[in-house]
Amino acid sequence: MTETLAGLSNNAVYAATVVYALAMLAHVAEWAMARALPADVATAGSRSALVSAGRTTASLDADSSAADSSAADSSARPGGVGTAAAGQGASPAEVERSDKFGRIGLSLTVLGLLLHAVGVVTRGVAAGRVPWGSMYEFSITSTLAVALAYVFLVRRYKIRWLGLLVTGFLVIVLGLAVIVLYRPVAPLVPALHSYWLAIHVSAAAIAGGALTVGALASALYLVRSSMEAKALAQPEKPRTGFLWRAPAAVDIDRLSYRVHAFAFPLWTFAVLAGAIWAEYAWGRYWGWDPKEVWAFITWVVYAAYLHARATAGWQGRAAAYVALFGYATFIFNFVGINLFGSGLHAYSGM
Amino acid sequence: MRTALILLFLLAVASIPGSLIPQERVDPSAVFLWKQEHPKLTPAFERLGMFSVFSSVWFSAIYLLLMLSLLGCIIPRLRVYARAVRQRPPKAPRQLSRLAAYDTWPTDEPPEVVADRARELLSSQRRRIETFGPPTTPADGAGSAEIVVSAEKGYLREAGNLLFHVAVVVVLVGVAVTGLFGFKGSAAVITGQGFSNTLVQYDDFTPGTRFDESELAPFSFTVEDFDVRWERDGAGRGTPLTFSADLAVSDEPGATPYDYDLRVNHPLEVGGASVYLVGHGYAPRVTVRDGAGNVASSGSTVFLPQDGSFVSFGVIKAPYASPTQLGFEGYFFPTAALCDGQPCSTFPDADNPVLSLIAYRGDLGLDQGRPQSVYVLDKSRMQRFETPGGNPRALLLSPGETIQLGDGAGSITFDGYDRWVQLQINRAPGKVVPLVGVLAAIVGLLGSLFVRPRRTWVRIRRADGRTVVEVAALDRVSGGDPAVHVAEVGAALRPAAPPAPRQHTPPEESP
Ligand code: HEM
Numbered sequence: 064m065t066e067t068l069a070g071l072s073n074n075a076v077y078a079a080t081v082v083y084a085l086a087m088l089a090h091v092a093e094w095a096m097a098r099a100l101p102a103d104v105a106t107a108g109s110r111s112a113l114v115s116a117g118r119t120t121a122s123l124d125a126d127s128s129a130a131d132s133s134a135a136d137s138s139a140r141p142g143g144v145g146t147a148a149a150g151q152g153a154s155p156a157e158v159e160r161s162d163k164f165g166r167i168g169l170s171l172t173v174l175g176l177l178l179h180a181v182g183v184v185t186r187g188v189a190a191g192r193v194p195w196g197s198m199y200e201f202s203i204t205s206t207l208a209v210a211l212a213y214v215f216l217v218r219r220y221k222i223r224w225l226g227l228l229v230t231g232f233l234v235i236v237l238g239l240a241v242i243v244l245y246r247p248v249a250p251l252v253p254a255l256h257s258y259w260l261a262i263h264v265s266a267a268a269i270a271g272g273a274l275t276v277g278a279l280a281s282a283l284y285l286v287r288s289s290m291e292a293k294a295l296a297q298p299e300k301p302r303t304g305f306l307w308r309a310p311a312a313v314d315i316d317r318l319s320y321r322v323h324a325f326a327f328p329l330w331t332f333a334v335l336a337g338a339i340w341a342e343y344a345w346g347r348y349w350g351w352d353p354k355e356v357w358a359f360i361t362w363v364v365y366a367a368y369l370h371a372r373a374t375a376g377w378q379g380r381a382a383a384y385v386a387l388f389g390y391a392t393f394i395f396n397f398v399g400i401n402l403f404g405s406g407l408h409a410y411s412g413m
Numbered sequence: 414m415r416t417a418l419i420l421l422f423l424l425a426v427a428s429i430p431g432s433l434i435p436q437e438r439v440d441p442s443a444v445f446l447w448k449q450e451h452p453k454l455t456p457a458f459e460r461l462g463m464f465s466v467f468s469s470v471w472f473s474a475i476y477l478l479l480m481l482s483l484l485g486c487i488i489p490r491l492r493v494y495a496r497a498v499r500q501r502p503p504k505a506p507r508q509l510s511r512l513a514a515y516d517t518w519p520t521d522e523p524p525e526v527v528a529d530r531a532r533e534l535l536s537s538q539r540r541r542i543e544t545f546g547p548p549t550t551p552a553d554g555a556g557s558a559e560i561v562v563s564a565e566k567g568y569l570r571e572a573g574n575l576l577f578h579v580a581v582v583v584v585l586v587g588v589a590v591t592g593l594f595g596f597k598g599s600a601a602v603i604t605g606q607g608f609s610n611t612l613v614q615y616d617d618f619t620p621g622t623r624f625d626e627s628e629l630a631p632f633s634f635t636v637e638d639f640d641v642r643w644e645r646d647g648a649g650r651g652t653p654l655t656f657s658a659d660l661a662v663s664d665e666p667g668a669t670p671y672d673y674d675l676r677v678n679h680p681l682e683v684g685g686a687s688v689y690l691v692g693h694g695y696a697p698r699v700t701v702r703d704g705a706g707n708v709a710s711s712g713s714t715v716f717l718p719q720d721g722s723f724v725s726f727g728v729i730k731a732p733y734a735s736p737t738q739l740g741f742e743g744y745f746f747p748t749a750a751l752c753d754g755q756p757c758s759t760f761p762d763a764d765n766p767v768l769s770l771i772a773y774r775g776d777l778g779l780d781q782g783r784p785q786s787v788y789v790l791d792k793s794r795m796q797r798f799e800t801p802g803g804n805p806r807a808l809l810l811s812p813g814e815t816i817q818l819g820d821g822a823g824s825i826t827f828d829g830y831d832r833w834v835q836l837q838i839n840r841a842p843g844k845v846v847p848l849v850g851v852l853a854a855i856v857g858l859l860g861s862l863f864v865r866p867r868r869t870w871v872r873i874r875r876a877d878g879r880t881v882v883e884v885a886a887l888d889r890v891s892g893g894d895p896a897v898h899v900a901e902v903g904a905a906l907r908p909a910a911p912p913a914p915r916q917h918t919p920p921e922e923s924p
Contacts, residue, residue, distance in 0.1 A: 117457075250649055252653055253678075257678040327862070328855055328859055328862065329682075331851070331854065331858060332855055335852070344677075346680065346720045347839065350439060351428075351432075351439060351467045352439060353432040353433075356428050356432035357432055359428060360432075363421050363425040364421075364422075364425050367418055367421040369862075374415060407891075
């Protein structure tokens with residue numbers, strides 16, 4: 064029984080990887096078809112990039128943003144990107160073609176997500192415990208969190224423009240998990256015999272999923288905002304391609320902030336749950352074990368990110384760099400410390 | 414704020430070496446090895462405190478500075494906040510149309526009707542309301558008279574933020590104080606033997622600076638049995654499945670003992686301290702007879718596991734042997750086999766236990782008055798037993814086997830083995846303080862991140878014989894979408910009759 068389920072899990076994870084890869088190809092096609100398309104009226108028009116960029120920034124400063132100061136910023140208004148772009152229109156057929164591939168990509172992603180969920184659940188049932196006892200299992204579970212977060216956010220905030228990045232990420236990580244990290248179902252070492260495993264690791268996996276989406280959005284924000292800055296310098300240059308059809312930098316930035324704001328308290332909780340567990344298992348809640356040090360570093364960097372968002376002069380690009388740096392520390396903790404590190408957290412199965 | 418940002422980054426950077434260089438408090442033997450491998454760097458690193466980063470001067474300096482900047486920021490902000498919560502929503506800016514979220518429409522309703530509806534709507538959304546404007550409507554055509562309903566919500570954001578920062582201070586102080594009054598110790602106890610909570614029974618004991626030895630609670634316990642099981646086949650072969658130690662615990666001398674099943678993740682709480690099972694190993698039982706045939710040493714000796722296969726290293730000393738003292742050093746192989754011609758253990762459980770020792774005779778050096786580790790054999794005044802060819806003579810013993818050392822020096826018998834458990838015994842009074850601190854921090858954080866202070870204004874004035882309504886909103890933090898809110902307010906305030914198109918576009922497109 065266990066063997067059958069474990070086999071089923073493996074097949075489902077392979078299949079999910081392949082379906083995600085197809086979804087990624089569909090999104091590549093979506094981008095390719097949009098190469099010649101001008102900026103979308105819906106995103107570049109009404110709440111246009113540079114127009115709202117100037118204004119939203121003003122409304123961000125915590126206290127000084129009396130309404131009058133935001134009024135001063137509206138000097139950036141006339142002749143912004145939006146008005147220029149709104150004039151041109153793409154032929155509906157061309158738009159539809161690109162859009163169709165986008166929809167195919169999303170459908171495939173949802174299909175992949177279902178297979179992926181089957182893979183994770185059957186793995187857990189086969190092992191008779193939560194499916195995050197080794198690095199392979201943590202990889203498939205936390206990528207499931209990424210996929211879930213993305214599909215949820217697509218429904219809620221229309222973030223299909225992140226599709227290529229998300230599916231690309233899923234293919235790479237699941238592919239590595241299957242090829243490099245794979246370990247057959249094995250029992251847990253006694254240190255992991257605790258319900259804290261369920262609490263601590265699931266919080267970390269969900270936070271990790273959200274941080275991944277946040278990091279992808281931050282990366283896209285950096286690209287889009289520099290595109291907008293260039294466009295402002297050369298207003299006559301045509302603005303075509305998929306990225307011009309994605310939402311304006313301010314909107315991407317807002318999404319990225321929301322996702323990070325969701326992830327940070329959860330990450331704090333994951334670290335806290337880890338500390339309580341360590342108290343039960345090892346007799347100390349904090350021992351500066353390498354894994355703990357890097358969890359702390361990640362926490363501090365994201366705290367700095369939230370501060371940066373609240374500090375004048377650090378918003379926008381600077382904050383996005385801080386977020387990406389925070390994500391790098393998160394990944395290093397997972398990959399670097401598990402593979403090369405030592406310490407009490409050495410249960411990666413490597 | 415910028416200082417705090419820089420200090421936060423510094424703190425992150427400063428903790429990196431602590432994860433890359435072995436730390437004295439985490440793994441002293443790794444520190445020892447590292448120092449041997451890097452003799453050139455060692456002195457400089459020692460001076461910089463690289464082997465105990467988290468208690469080094471510079472690390473402490475950063476977090477003290479962070480704490481100061483935190484306090485220096487919380488205190489004035491508390492005062493500001495106390496004033497702010499009592500404040501009424503502010504007047505409207507002159508040009509509402511310049512705000513990012515703006516909506517306007519003309520209507521023929523009288524201004525007070527619209528104002529009443531606005532007040533009702535906004536206060537039903539649990540906003541604090543203030544009305545500015547004439548108490549009664551002036552005569553038609555007075556032109557400049559206007560009513561402004563100003564609403565504000567989200568005061569809890571700052572409260573949450575302050576709670577979060579105060580909680581960070583609580584955690585930092587809590588962590589520092591918890592260490593002061595407690596202690597941390599460890600002991601290896603062989604099954605069948607006991608432990609009583611006195612200093613001499615600890616192998617290692619670190620008191621907090623404020624801890625007094627007389628505070629050691631008089632509990633004791635016996636490790637009656639230790640059960641360990643490993644996965645025997647499949648992918649996880651050799652991984653441990655369960656560890657569990659049966660203890661008989663007495664709270665104080667003479668008390669009736671009770672049983673406790675000590676496991677990982679299941680510590681024993683006794684006398685204000687916690688006892689944790691953190692490791693285990695083998696203790697070979699050996700009898701050493703001297704040249705006269707008298708028993709010079711007998712019983713089990715703790716051998717230290719070297720790796721996951723539980724090849725264990727240990728030393729046996731027989732100071733009472735005559736004519737010369739005897740010493741043994743070597744390895745215990747739980748499941749002995751040959752791997753590439755070398756003796757090794759192929760499984761951690763004791764399926765085929767073999768003891769492999771080198772014997773020495775001479776002076777163990779125990780009378781020098783210097784403390785000696787039980788895990789180290791001082792061979793400086795001892796002589797090795799050798800084969801005729803001049804090589805060290807390896808004594809390979811299976812349980813029950815006896816080997817004569819020759820030269821009338823005596824014999825050694827491998828009687829069998831016991832297991833031992835490594836226990837960690839801690840007392841950390843006040844450890845709930847950091848816990849409560851972190852929980853409060855999370856609550857504060859949620860408030861600080863998800864409460865969005867927002868000001869909403871509805872301005873109603875007469876112009877050209879009609880009533881003009883303007884709605885605008887301003888978020889004081891990022892992440893929200895005030896335009897959506899304005900659209901909702903606009904939709905709710907418009908006269909019901911023909912549903913107006915949803916409109917929340919910036920003014921340049923709706924001149
Ligand atoms: C280790 C964690 C943290 C430390 C040591 C810390 C420290 C500080 C300090 C010293 C200040 C005040 C500086 C000033 O006003 O000049 C401050 C302000 C602030 N912090 Fe934190 N902070 C931490 C985490 C956070 C987090 C996670 C958030 C996110 C919600 C946050 C949000 C804020 C905000 C919004 C302000 C006030 C901004 C202002 O009044 O201008 N802090 N922090």
